[in-house]
Amino acid sequence: MAEVLVLVDHLDGENKKSTYELLTAARTVGEPSAVVVGPAGTAAGLAEGLRAHGAAKIYAAETDSAEFLTPQVSVLESLVEQVDPVAVLISASADGKEIAGRLAVRTGSALLADAVAVSPTGVTHSVFGGAYIAEAKANTGHPVITLRAGSVEIEQAEGAGAEETVAVPASGRSATVISREPIVGGDRPELTEASVVVAGGRGVGSADDFAIVEGLADVLGAAVGASRAAVDSGYYPHQFQVGQTGKTVSPQLYIALGISGAIQHRAGMQTSKTIIAVNKDSEAPIFEIADLGVVGDLFKVAPQLQEEIAKRKA
């Protein structure tokens, strides 16, 4: 079977969940070869997980280069030339989108960005915040596909995972990394993976009062989200923003507290299975898409709901 290159997404010596999603998706179009780019010793630590998710080969490109994303692009570029893969799969993260774009211009490949499903004939996209579903295909060999996190159900499969060392080609001009501060995830589930999200907007009124949103989230085992207005007002950190320019979430349950439901916010959450909104203003647009809407003060409704759920759990 033809090879599919999968760029391994890893952090602190561990495969990210998105890597297993990529390997699962890759198996629908060919035989996955995992490509590991990282400092010396990285591949050895990741190999077991990669094999358990069907990697037939593991290309290890180890380098201490401080060049920003360029090693990933150059390694993939030389592998594309060498093995002529049926496709290259990369996570649709900020880094992944950039690596994919650069690779596509270098190899003259179609760029199929932010796919939610992959098949031998092409990909599926969800556009304008889920308002449209579109199918797309590549008109070139070795298309470069980025896959949106959380869109594929991970399946295990044994792969031979034979390791092969590959060189990191010298590159031209690149940005250099001076320092990195990865975001440390808290105890709550990851926003894009959570099955329940409780989000707060400007109506929450202050950073301190976001404790109300967090309190409700915690009894539900939920992730916390925020509107852009809440983020801009400094109530909650940027990485929790949901919407057009924030994260796209599609949980089983989305609870919006003090969020008006502007179209750009809806673009990031309107595909949630069940939506519950609490807002003082009965005309707030969030009610147009809420399965259950409560016109009321979030400072009264949310604590009562939290208490009721806690009671049931006890």
Add this chain to the structure above:
Amino acid sequence: MKIVVLVKQVPDTYSERQLSDSDHTLDRDATDAVLDEINERAVEAALQLKEGDGGDSTVTVVTMGPDRATDAIRKALSMGADAAVHLSDEALHGSDAVQTARALAKVLGTVEGFDLVLAGNEASDGRAAAVPAMVADVLGLPALTHAREIAIEGSTVRVKRETDDGVTELTAELPAVVSVGEKINEPRYPSFKGIMAAKKKPVTTLSLTDAGLDASEVGLANALSSVTSSQPKPPKSAGEKFEDEGDGGSKIAAYLVAQKLI
């Protein structure tokens, strides 16, 4: 310093955006077109760098888009940019990200001696979040993306890059391409004086040939990828709504139980 800002006209995100039935491209007639908000921030960043420079720098905006993208150009000029270059040609319709990046790289080739190219990190319509890095790659320049802070120190640029994964500090020698994230600044409103002055600022319109491009390199028919079908998803409709009478929280809990969500 010579600064170029890549700007794009997009459908207003405040309106319902649509894909056209005929070729599945963006239906640009269905919605109002505006300068993408993220590009207002890129223009603002350029103007702040110019102001920090004692005004010695020049800011040129570059766009590839249909005729009416001149409105987006005017907006950038009225904010304070000095000049503009507009690549406009029927043949560009339906170009994909790879073609766009190559075309923009050609247009940048017509702007002599630029030091810094600024762009938005992600366009609100296509959301490829890749074009700036792709343009940089075509030109062999470093790409410093998703900037939350930009500092120029002599001939180097330093950027604080913020994404969902964290903060990374990057540096590179100029010339370089920098894309900005939405937390970089609050764009200024054009003043009346700015709007009047914009009318007199030079806008160079380029055809494909002017930019050194061939029709076979751009456009829907030559795209490296094609959208084969598109379908609107029925919008979610409203369910029940009630006024809180002191038992709103309990009622939600009862609903969650009934729906087996808790």
